[in-house]
Amino acid sequence: MMEHIPLNFPFLAAALLAGVAFYIIIFKRNLIKLIMGIAMLASAVNLFLVALGYRAGGNAPIYTDVPPGPMVLPVPQALTLTSIVINVAVLALMLTMVVHIYRHTGDIDSEKSRKLKG
Amino acid sequence: MDFLVTNSPALIVALPLLAAFAIPLVNRAGPRVRDIFSLVIFSLIAFFVAILAVDIHSVGIHVYTFGATAAELALPGGYMVPVRIMFEVDGMSIFMGIIVTTVTLAALIYSLHFMKGQTGQARFYSLMMLLYAGMMGLAFTGDMFNLFVFLEIASIAGAALAAYRTNKADAIEGGFKYIVISAVSALLVLFAIGILYAQYNVLSIAALAYYMQYTPLDMIALGLLAGALVMKLAGVPLHMWAPDTYTVAPAGTTPMILAASYISMYALYRVTFTLYGGLINTTAIGWVVIIVGVLSMFVGVMMAVHQTDIKRMMAYHAISQGGYMLLGVGVCLAVITDPVALASYGRDAMNGGVFHIINHVFYKALLFMTAEAIFFRIGTRDTNKMGGLARNMKWTAGFYIIGALAISGIPPFNGFASKLLIYESVLKFSPVLSVIAMFVSLVTLASFAKVFYSAFTGPPMPAYKEVKEVPKSMIIGMSILAVLIIFFGLFPGLIVDTIVAPATNALIDQAPYINAVMGAVP
16 A cells, blocks of 8 residues: 555645635635636646656657657646646736726725626 | 538638637728628638538538548557547537527627727637637537637637626626636536546547446546536526626627537537446436526526616526526436437427527527617616617617517527427426426516516607617627527428437437447447
């Protein structure tokens, strides 16, 4: 059992990150903190994807000058890169919106800056 | 022509993507050139959708593999699993494609005059094209990871469009809610994709469905996917973002964001029917879908009745109408393993639920457009401040009546055709559900009639004496939808046979979808 812990460790870290992120997204009223929560959730998912791609003893799939032995499939890494790029766009858009909300209402507390109800 | 048909799935997504980034450049030649450029490009895309639809109707599933020597070559020689990115377009995908394309065309024409004189128009049309590309990609993709990518493209473009009027605090708030909900749900989808990839080492939907074992991990993935997509399609109890976002989005784009919600519904159906088809406990999942549907129907309409903001009222009705679709599909899912019940009413319920998507998008898009036409002329969405508008805005009033009768399920409009299918088939499954559905329709009629009286009839208000009818392009945009609503209402059998039945068959029988990629392996 003990020898599995190092391999499982990234998955546990991803689960922990996701748990903290969900706590922040659901319970924090500060919009900047909410965005930080979403960024943490994105990191948790990215960590999960990268951890999936790890194979003990595998080589990086760079075909020139590769040492003998099995190569890892680079799909999870490619997915992670794509996901990071997309999340940058999403976070940037959210931050600009919070700047606008602050300009209009003078507050970034989700309860106080709220206009639409019912 | 063959070349165009073969490559149309890729062109339908690539053209709007390129156009989105070309529009700011074209804008330098003047707004008129930009408007014509957008219209011409979009007509070209609509033409591609049309030829693809005709081809799928006669030939069947289209597989488009990117980078392969031949587009149909899903499995290159020597490979057991598909390794390339691919689009897979079947009856259901092209059905969603037709809905999205029609609504976007109407919205684009409507926006030409609506946006006149506003700032940032080049970016507005860019985002519209981007949202269209995201939705079409989501409908056509045969790959779980691209499902996530296109979901995010549609979310970013949709949120930016909803928050387009940055000078208004409520618009920003509606856009912000949409992007938060979309970001969280897209990350949950990605998490589920990671779980599926970890077990089967493939990303293609067909290959995943082929290898699916339905382990406990797969159940977690299904839960994550279903939760995330129900949140995106605004099903009760995860509907709280929808009224805010639909209310504040500028006119032409509200129908598109509405269509984006139903693209998420399509993704939910693709996951439950194709990816997990035949493995899940369909009775239990079917009942979950039915309960979400009935809750959406009831809560949506009850919240709508007392609204005074005309678009907010329509937004709650959109949630309520989404419930009808889930009800029809849920009934089919609950009886899908029972061939007798499936033949007697399950397939009809499914037809009704799927047919209701296209009907609802058309009449709700028309209603949102009439609401924004009023806003365009008098500058308020509050029904208490309106009155006597039918005197000056005859076309808008007429379109509102068509939309309101269609949403309440009154013949001869299209809402009647799909609602009747749902009532009849659900009655055989469980009479109580059918009675609830009819009751919700009655309340819907009452609430639209109330708004009609307060907005369009009554003595002329002195403040609105000078109000004129909206410009021509807005009337043309609305009349496209109105004509389709009446046409669908007069010939429902024709529509069900040509586009709805292939869509439901594609969902109920998952084998052709898998075989198109994996080959006819037993």
